[in-house]
Amino acid sequence: MKNDEILIPHSMHKELLVLERWTDQFPWLVAGFTTRHGGNSRDPFHSLNCGLHVGDHSEDVVSNRRRLLQLTGYAEQEWVSANQTHSDHLYHVQPTDGGKGLHTLDSALQDIDGIFTDSPDLFLASFYADCVPLFFLDPVKRIIGMAHAGWKGTLAQIGPKMIKEWQSKFQSDPDHILAVIGPSIGGCCYEVDESVIEAFLQVTDINEFVIPTNHRKYMLDLKKCNVEFLKKAGLKGVNIEVSSWCTSCHVDLFYSHRKEQGRTGRMTAFMGKREEG
Numbered sequence: 001m002k003n004d005e006i007l008i009p010h011s012m013h014k015e016l017l018v019l020e021r022w023t024d025q026f027p028w029l030v031a032g033f034t035t036r037h038g039g040n041s042r043d044p045f046h047s048l049n050c051g052l053h054v055g056d057h058s059e060d061v062v063s064n065r066r067r068l069l070q071l072t073g074y075a076e077q078e079w080v081s082a083n084q085t086h087s088d089h090l091y092h093v094q095p096t097d098g099g100k101g102l103h104t105l106d107s108a109l110q111d112i113d114g115i116f117t118d119s120p121d122l123f124l125a126s127f128y129a130d131c132v133p134l135f136f137l138d139p140v141k142r143i144i145g146m147a148h149a150g151w152k153g154t155l156a157q158i159g160p161k162m163i164k165e166w167q168s169k170f171q172s173d174p175d176h177i178l179a180v181i182g183p184s185i186g187g188c189c190y191e192v193d194e195s196v197i198e199a200f201l202q203v204t205d206i207n208e209f210v211i212p213t214n215h216r217k218y219m220l221d222l223k224k225c226n227v228e229f230l231k232k233a234g235l236k237g238v239n240i241e242v243s244s245w246c247t248s249c250h251v252d253l254f255y256s257h258r259k260e261q262g263r264t265g266r267m268t269a270f271m272g273k274r275e276e277g
């Protein structure tokens with residue numbers, strides 16, 4: 001962890017990394033990312049697996065999710081999560097969605113990779129093991145949101161789409177929107193085929209975030225790519241912060257789909273807000 005890391009291990013709870021720079025400034029907000037520690041799941045999901053879709057025992061997953069709710073002070077009926085499909089589909093979460101996705105895949109929002117809300121008393125949850133979590137906050141309009149950006153979601157510009165949606169729906173000023181690019185597989189570990197790079201070449205200049213290795217393989221830095229896309233979408237560079245955590249380099253702390261050959265759990269990126277008292 002670098003000194004200026006944005007996601008800080010919680011001082012008491014090994015389960016959590018917290019977005020302290022945001023939550024210190026905005027006491028009505030919770031925001032962070034779970035580690036793999038402090039849960040009930042067994043190998044290869046040990047121990048705080050929050051993904052219901054990976055083959056783990058669902059009762060263990062639900063108890064791990066309850067642990068997260070308990071630590072953050074949210075209730076079961078406030079939880080909202082989606083079945084993520086590497087799409088660029090966004091969803092405006094409403095108070096009536098409270099409770100969706102907590103216990104079963106069937107009750108989750110379907111085919112959604114970006115969730116956001118202007119409503120209080122909702123706990124937005126999304127799941128990761130190498131893909132890039134994008135956190136968004138408009139502290140002026142009090143809007144929160146997250147997007148699941150693997151290479152497909154990144155390429156489909158799910159981040160910029162979130163910003164456009166907030167501009168049209170809430171009259172958000174992009175100058176006010178803050179973004180954090182969370183723990184994910186880094187440019188150090190994410191090797192991809194030429195076909196992936198060719199897809200990126202169709203939409204952007206790749207020099208900033210792709211390094212050729214050999215045998216037509218490439219190291220792809222999805223965090224940097226998302227920074228570029230968010231700047232192009234109108235966010236100020238100073239308002240975009242990037243986590244230095246690489247999930248593949250730190251399987252002691254995180255699940256890594258790539259490093260663990262697909263047999264692993266999922267971390268949760270979470271955000272919620274209360275009405276200020």
Ligand SMILES: [Zn+2]
Nearest residue numbers: 188189246249
């Ligand atoms: Zn790495």
